Amino acid sequence: DVKVTQSSRYLVKRTGEKVFLECVQDMDHENMFWYRQDPGLGLRLIYFSYDVKMKEKGDIPEGYSVSREKKERFSLILESASTNQTSMYLCASSLGPGDRRNTEAFFGQGTRLTVV
């Protein structure tokens, strides 16, 4: 089974702190994603990466950065946490677009971040 593991289930951080959310996948997937989930807004893409050291901005990248130094690991960084970044963060991975049999994204359990 594909496994996507997020390092923390719950985090509480203070305003202004630098926050790291870590995600690891064990299936050699090329693509990795960070989403933010808020009630009524569904999942919104923050960043995604299609290869090591490669990244692209999603729909809401402001206030966030990412790092992918190894294929299996994708980190989301909140440079200076703010209360409006309190949310559920979901990491996902998928194979490249060429494999029709495995087109779906696999998700981690989520990190519920509270910024106080």
Add this chain to the structure above:
Amino acid sequence: AQSVTQLGSHVSVSEGALVLLRCNYSSSVPPYLFWYVQYPNQGLQLLLKYTSAATLVKGINGFEAEFKKSETSFHLTKPSAHMSDAAEYFCAVGRPGTYKYIFGTGTRLKVLA
């Protein structure tokens, strides 16, 4: 541009009744379509997917969905609701040859005893 619309942010059904969750998409090319389920404080789990093979797709937990190109719909159904089906359901569209997925805003299903 692709988009996904889920009609009804909240749906309530009685235990044993039909479940119908609606999803309409827009895409300029034949899409991949997905339904995911999310239980409280969990990640998303794939229920089923359409990748241009059979238009009626069967998934886990007794759910199925039918791809209707003429209606640009991919509605999720289950003949008989169970209490354990109470969760939030997300429809998503992916475009072959690209990396991204577009998610709907979700439908929270409540099952009444």
